[in-house]
Amino acid sequence: MNDFPNVTISAYNLSRSFGRHIAVHRVDLELKRGEVLGLLGPNGAGKSTTMQMLTGNLAPTSGSVQICGIDLLKNPREAKRHIGYLPENPPLYKELTVDEYLQFAARLHHIDLSRIDSVLTEVKQRCGLSNIGKRLISTLSKGYQQRVGIAQAIIHQPEVIILDEPSVGLDPNQIREIRILIRELGKSSSVLLSTHILSELESVCDRVQIMNQGIMVFNAALAELKQKNLSLERIFEQFTLRNENTGN
Amino acid sequence: MILTIARKELKLLFVSPLAWTFLALIQLMLTWVFLGRLDAFLELQSQFMQIANPPGATEVIIVPVFAVASLVLLMATPLFTMRLMAEEWRNHTMTLLISAPISMTAIVLGKFLGLLIFFLLVTLLAVMLSLSLLVGGTMDLGLLLSNAIGLLLLAACFVSVGLYISSLTSHPAIAAVGTLGVLLALWIADIVASDAGSVIQNFSLLRHYESLNRGLIDSFSLVFLVLFIVTFLILTIRRLDGERLHG
DSSP states (O other): OOSSOSEEEEEEEEEEEETTEEEEEEEEEEEETTOEEEEEOOTTSSHHHHHHHHTTSSOOSEEEEEETTEETTTSHHHHHTTEEEEOSSOOOOTTSBHHHHHHHHHHHTTOOGGGHHHHHHHHHHHTTOGGGTTSBGGGSOHHHHHHHHHHHHHTTOOSEEEEESTTTTOOHHHHHHHHHHHHHHHHHSEEEEEESOHHHHHHHOSEEEEEETTEEEEEEEHHHHHHTTOOHHHHHHHHHHHHHHHHO | OHHHHHHHHHHHHHTSHHHHHHHHHHHHHHHHHHHHHHHHHHHHHHHHHHSSSOOOHIIIIIHHHHHHHHHHHHHHHHHHHHHHHHHHHHTTTHHHHHHSSOOHHHHHHHHHHHHHHHHHHHHHHHHHHHHGGGGGSOOOHHHHHHHHHHHHHHHHHHHHHHHHHHHHOSOHHHHHHHHHHHHHHHHHHHHHOOSTTOSGGGGOHHHHHHHHHTTOOOHHHHHHHHHHHHHHHHHHHHHHHHHHHHO
């Protein structure tokens, strides 16, 4: 059990400022194995910045991050092995084919050469990319590019999957498929996703945290909200609008 | 891991027509110079016979070919280095590399190695062209080797400068212009310093290359070129770390 601690992400007191502007202020975040956490917030609330800090793309001004018990700041390479990350803009080399790109992503994550073929077949099947492996990424539609981005994030079967607005640019059918995929991923790993869409959150997440102006303002399990018969929309309005008023 | 990145760089390079066009054009130019010098050598051969210590075919034909190659590389390297980092920033693909469990050093060295392998190919093409002289006689293989080492080291210097400047901006065009500017400045540092013993002359890359070009493997030149490369690679790594820290 020591190798697989139950808490996959634990971030405490995470702050980040850009010059004098404070983008994220003292955010605590904890994610357990098999949990899907939705990060909700208006534009510019600091969701993407938080995610960048959790994946080692941005160093926090203060605070600590542990991924599966490994300190991300002290031992980044070891910690990053457990993370799969889909940023806001999918990081795609558009001159490559889907297969070439995923092969590169697999190698980057230290997957054995002998296993690459089977891993690729599996991940393509999971993300619905089986028939387009030979196509150039630049010729794919936005939705398919998004799927390639997701495939890249889960190719090494990470324990922590961080998705920044995964359903942007997808059509309703694809959104449904992606939601099923996220639920499935949430069984074996823990998933952190950010979104603007409340219905998406309600359908896939176990827990929701709301951010506003860099501060974590709300944290609750969705089942709890349902029990108390509270609507997420009301809560969202209450916490983000109120802060906007007092903020001004 | 360094090899994985290098492989990706080479793949991206060869899916674009730029690499192929460049290889074709530089070969065309070098062959042109080669044939021109060969012609001159054949014409002058009878006069060379009368001198006590006549210059050989390698000296007359190959040395100018490599001198031209170095100038072509100076002009062309910015085109290749500009996208190394700048395009990764612009297309947000740098996130993929930084999120992967690899070090910044591996990213930088991989990119450096990838482009260096490409320039090794250019050097090999020039060497093969030179070796065709063996069909008609003997040649000074030591001089050829010194030239090949010199050209490769020079290319490595150009690449390391280009890599660093490319990491400073997310606009490939600015990276290209900046690199070209720095390389030209390092080239003419020779001319700027009028008196022979000036310190500035030591910073001229082409001056160090010239000694190798003449067949003189000077340890000062070798150390200077290697230190030059290492300095810019370290600067690039620090720059990547800085981006993460200060964002």
